[in-house]
Amino acid sequence: MKKKLVSLFIVISLGGFAQTKMITKTGKLTFEASVPTFEEVKAKNESVTCILNATTGEIASLALLKAFKFKVALMEEHFNENYVESDAYPKATFKGKIDNFDISKLSATAKEYTIRGKMEMHGKTKDITLIASIKKSAEGVEIDSNFNLNTDDYGIAIPSIVSKKLSKKVAVKLEVKLK
DSSP, rough: HHHHHHHHHHHHHHHHHHEEEEEEEEEEEEEEETTTTTTOOEEEEEEEEEEEEEETTTTEEEEGGGEESSHHHHHHHHHHIIIIITSSSEEEEEEEEEEEEEEEEGOOOOEEEEEEEEEEEEEEEEEEEEEEEEEEEEESEEEEEEEEEEGGGTTOOGGGGGGTTTTEEEEEEEEEEEE
16 A cells, blocks of 8 residues: 555656646747848748746757758858858757746736846857746747847857858847747
8 A cells, every 4th residue: 555655656746747847849949140231141940949847947948050941042051051060060059047937927918037048059158148028828838039149159250251241149039839
């Protein structure tokens, strides 16, 4: 009888623990490094993985760099070969924590939260802080954020021949629906 109770407790505990993790593998990450009067430099990745620990507010995401799609194939090739060097550095990751996160206080109305963490890309890691809109939805939890990254922070060199056509300040938009 005692063994059955212990086994039942372990199963219930593991079940409860498993439900604290929310995940998606279809998050959207868009970036734009366009400069006015020149061709648009914009790409989208719709296969971003994101995991949220709903109990602690810890969050992590992973984007494979080769999954970014551009309107112009040559731009995509240059992005992968010359800028992010995706064969050598295939992914960008973020690990952080949402300040004052309490899933029980989420509603259908988005509320702004601060997320602090470490972004790793192109072999470099940088502490970043961003603001995200977070809300509860029928599917789970939705997180949207707009923030900027600087290419210099990650050792991504922009050749002088195209430096007037590309912004070093890259606008990034993240959209995830976690279940």
